[in-house]
Amino acid sequence: MSARTVRAATSPPAPSRCRWGWWRTDVRRQPAGEVDGTGHAGARTAWHTHPGGQRLVVTDGVGRTQQWGGPVEEFRAGDVVWCPPGVKHWHEAGPDGPMTHLALTGIRDGEVVEYNAL
Secondary structure: OOOEEOOOOOOOOOOHHHEEOOEEEEEEEEOOOEEEEEEOOOOEEOOEEOOOOEEEEEEEEEEEEEEOOOOEEEEEOOOEEEEOOOOOEEEEEOOOOOEEEEEEEOOEOOEOOEEOOO
16 A cells, blocks of 8 residues: 655644634645644543544643543643544643644544544
8 A cells, every 4th residue: 555645735624523722733644644733722622532543742832631531641742642542532732822743543444533422
């Protein structure tokens, strides 16, 4: 299988049921599931899972994440955050400024994310 590089402008915003606040996502490469993401202060995703897991390589700012049933954890530029396949979680930019990350998301059965009911 060959990789295809996609140089796209900003993707359309995620539906409001998937996030709160302002998020920008730019597709880096498909089908590898690489996306650059930036959230303004306090912007947060809804609870979701990744069938193939997800790594966030934090490139700027401070953010937070929580896995279902676990504590809220803080991360900062230089950290790598791992969420195992199928684990319900959310992530957000910190309250005092934006957070930027490279999301490396595994693909399983053609799916990369599933947003869950709250």
